[in-house]
């Protein structure tokens with residue numbers, strides 16, 4: 001085997017499929033089939049689809065980050081004005097690819113600068129821009145759960161591994177310590193807890209043959 005062949009053999013497969021949430025907003029739901037064709041032709045897989053009519057409260061919860069902005073009330077009125085279609089999409093780099101396909105937030109700007117983008121084609125104005133796309137990994141996760149609460153969104157492995165580790169190695173002892181802390185209510189709870197943990201550390205090395213002190217003659 002040549003050196004190069006060896007290198008190719010050793011390379012680990014890197015398959016990472018990202019998920020994102022797309023929404024067909026009330027002004028574009030009648031174009032769902034057309035939009036779906038473009039989505040599939042662009043290499044996305046449709047994992048889940050759901051048609052819902054949000055109440056103003058649900059729309060407010062979904063767009064909570066915009067609470068307080070001037071356009072918030074009209075955004076909520078728009079998003080709860082009729083049924084929407086929520087779709088969980090997957091693809092390599094799905095989040096950025098979908099946002100790219102959407103184009104700028106404003107339909108007018110999209111028509112000027114990205115005339116082939118979905119918002120340029122299906123949007124109506126600055127606000128009624130036909131489609132939504134998650135803007136980050138954490139928002140994608142939150143938004144997919146919002147519409148598909150039963151779906152399992154794979155957690156970041158590090159996060160899960162960390163949670164498993166804490167559950168196994170730390171939580172049982174910490175819980176006991178916190179219970180004792182509440183019973184005792186010491187003046188400096190942090191120092192008290194630190195001392196308690198040191199004293200009750202289950203991994204504390206045990207002394208096999210304790211030294212017996214000879215009484216001083």
Ligand SMILES: Nc1ncnc2c1ncn2[C@@H]1O[C@H](COP(=O)(O)OP(=O)(O)OP(=O)(O)O)[C@@H](O)[C@H]1O
Nearest residue numbers: 066071075104105126127128129131132133134135
């Ligand atoms: N200046 C504005 N005037 C009116 N509506 C706006 C304005 N800015 C944003 N919106 C509305 O609020 C939505 C959320 O705004 P955001 O800034 O998150 O844009 P976006 O991330 O491109 O859109 P989305 O979150 O819907 O994918 C927009 O899609 C649009 O409908």
